[in-house]
Amino acid sequence: MLNNVIAIVVISFITVGSMWGIGGLLNQPEENKIEKSGDSVLLIAQNNAFNETNPTIFVKESAPTKLIILNKDFVKHDFISEGLGLNSAYLTTERDFVTAIASDRIGEHEYYCSFHPSMKGKIVIG
Ligand SMILES: [Cu+2]
Structure with a gap:
C-alpha cells in the first residue's frame, strides 16, 4: 500500500516535471x-x-x-x-x-x- 502511494507520488512528479520541460520548449525565446x-x-x-x-x-x-x-x-x-x-x-x-x-x-x-x-x-x- 505504502509502495503504491510512493509510486503515485513519483509518477506525479515525473509527469509534472516533463510538462514543465515541454512548456519551456514551446516558449522559445524570440530574437x-x-x-x-x-x-x-x-x-x-x-x-x-x-x-x-x-x-x-x-x-x-x-x-x-x-x-x-x-x-x-x-x-x-x-x-x-x-x-x-x-x-x-x-x-x-x-x-x-x-x-x-x-x-x-x-x-x-x-x-x-x-x-x-x-x-x-x-x-x-x-
Ligand atoms: Cu521580480
Whole structure:
C-alpha cells in the first residue's frame, strides 16, 4: 500500500516535471527581446527577468512611450524606476501595469523589480 502511494507520488512528479520541460520548449525565446510596436513597449516579467534579458529601452526625447509591464510568472513582481517616478506595486500572475515613460527626462534611468535583484535594466531617454 505504502509502495503504491510512493509510486503515485513519483509518477506525479515525473509527469509534472516533463510538462514543465515541454512548456519551456514551446516558449522559445524570440530574437527581439523588446516588444515594441509603434509608441509602446511591452516588458514581460518571467523567470526572474524582464523579457529574458532585462533590455535597455531607448526612448526618443520627442516621443512619449507607453510602457506595459505584464507578469507571466508564478511569483509576484513589481516594476520600479525612481528616476522616472514609476512604481507598479505588486503584480500577481497575469496582472499588468500600464504607464508611460515621460520623454522629457533625458538621461539614463534604472528600472528594477524590488523582489529580485537580477531584474534590473535601463531606460535611456535622449
Ligand atoms: Cu521580480
